[in-house]
Amino acid sequence: MADRTxxxxxxxxxxxxLKTKLELNGMTSGQTLLVIATDSGSARDIPAYLALTRHELVSSSEEGDQYTFMIKCAG
Incomplete structure (x- = not known):
C-alpha cells in the first residue's frame, strides 16, 4: 500500500x-508514491527521470492503456 497516490x-x-516530480518534492524519505497514468510517454519518461535521481522505482506495470509506478521517495 502506498503512502500517497x-x-x-x-x-x-x-x-x-511534472506532477510526479511535484508530489515527490512534498514527501519525506522512505514514503511511497503510486502513480497511475494513461499517457504512453509515461512508460519512458518516469523511469528515465527516476534513474537521474535518488528516488527508487520499486515496480512498474502496464495493463491496457494504464501505466502504474510504485516509487520510493529518497527525501
Whole structure:
C-alpha cells in the first residue's frame, strides 16, 4: 500500500512527469508514491527521470492503456 497516490489518468505529456516530480518534492524519505497514468510517454519518461535521481522505482506495470509506478521517495 502506498503512502500517497497520484492519479494522472487523462493527462498528456509532460504533465504526468511534472506532477510526479511535484508530489515527490512534498514527501519525506522512505514514503511511497503510486502513480497511475494513461499517457504512453509515461512508460519512458518516469523511469528515465527516476534513474537521474535518488528516488527508487520499486515496480512498474502496464495493463491496457494504464501505466502504474510504485516509487520510493529518497527525501
Amino acid at each position: 497520484l492519479d494522472a489518468s487523462g493527462l498528456r505529456c509532460p504533465m504526468p512527469l
